[in-house]
Amino acid sequence: xxxxxxxxLAEFAGKEVISRDTLHEWPMSHVExxxxxxxxxxxxxxxxxxxxxxxxxxxxxxxxxxxxxxxxESGGDSWLLLEDVPGEKLAxxxxxxxxxxxxxxxxxxxxxxxxxxxxxxxxxxxxEDYIHQTAALLISLRxxxxxxxxxxxxxxxxxxxxxxxxxxxxxxxxAVLLQGDFKPANFIIRPDGTPIIIDWAAAMRGxxxxxxxxFMAESGHDPVAYVGVGAELLRLGRTIRWxxxxxxxxxxxxxxFDDMIIGLIRRMEHLAQTGSxxxxxxxxxx
Numbered sequence: 001x002x003x004x005x006x007x008x009l010a011e012f013a014g015k016e017v018i019s020r021d022t023l024h025e026w027p028m029s030h031v032e033x034x035x036x037x038x039x040x041x042x043x044x045x046x047x048x049x050x051x052x053x054x055x056x057x058x059x060x061x062x063x064x065x066x067x068x069x070x071x072x073e074s075g076g077d078s079w080l081l082l083e084d085v086p087g088e089k090l091a092x093x094x095x096x097x098x099x100x101x102x103x104x105x106x107x108x109x110x111x112x113x114x115x116x117x118x119x120x121x122x123x124x125x126x127x128e129d130y131i132h133q134t135a136a137l138l139i140s141l142r143x144x145x146x147x148x149x150x151x152x153x154x155x156x157x158x159x160x161x162x163x164x165x166x167x168x169x170x171x172x173x174x175a176v177l178l179q180g181d182f183k184p185a186n187f188i189i190r191p192d193g194t195p196i197i198i199d200w201a202a203a204m205r206g207x208x209x210x211x212x213x214x215f216m217a218e219s220g221h222d223p224v225a226y227v228g229v230g231a232e233l234l235r236l237g238r239t240i241r242w243x244x245x246x247x248x249x250x251x252x253x254x255x256x257f258d259d260m261i262i263g264l265i266r267r268m269e270h271l272a273q274t275g276s277x278x279x280x281x282x283x284x285x286x
Contacts, residue, residue, distance in 0.1 A: 028250035102215035122206030123175030161268035166230035182211035183218035
């Protein structure tokens with residue numbers, strides 16, 4: 001999915017385009033490394049459907065995010081031309097090291113200055129609307145045949161779990177900027193040791209525990225042991241909403257997210273009832 005040809009990209013970059021190598025391809029987005037005539041490389045990201053990422057990059061101020069060199073939104077689509085950050089992706093770490101690392105990295109997110117309005121909010125001021133909208137979207141997707149295996153019982157189980165007292169207690173904590181996909185692969189460490197946070201397509205507001213739970217789960221560790229049941233329930237609920245939004249906006253295959261959403265709801269139900277991932281239901285993290 002390319003929104004621009006080589007000549008158009010050259011106009012934005014100010015130099016001739018020599019090559020374009022695909023780094024990531026998904027129905028909703030396309031990411032390339034663009035090599036220019038002088039050897040410089042840039043990252044080109046095109047997205048179907050107007051999300052928040054282009055607006056975020058043009059507005060946000062932080063030494064820990066890539067520089068945005070050009071961007072535009074038109075016809076419901078958006079694109080970005082970003083700095084190609086030199087360095088290595090953050091590796092997965094042992095549990096205690098991962099926990100220390102993710103707390104330090106969360107401070108960097110809290111240091112990002114942005115004035116854009118984030119539509120999704122899982123804090124006390126937005127959680128009621130968030131839950132209602134998610135349930136309504138799941139029901140709508142089922143009615144339209146886009147989640148054919150989902151039942152009303154699944155939606156009811158989601159509502160029971162997300163309204164768990166521990167989840168609501170975490171939602172009542174201070175609302176902060178969340179990166180929304182807070183995993184080791186979304187951090188590049190520059191040669192001088194500076195961490196750079198990439199991929200802000202799912203940025204939102206909510207309690208910091210959601211990002212922390214993300215990092216621990218994506219590092220292959222049980223997040224409940226570090227952030228508690230409430231934050232993990234909110235993380236799972238957030239993931240369900242992300243999958244539902246993707247199914248609604250970008251995925252034509254009716255079965256793409258069906259099993260994954262149902263599996264997450266079952267995980268939420270088990271966690272809300274038992275308070276842990278231990279027992280007969282065993283899950284792999286990461």
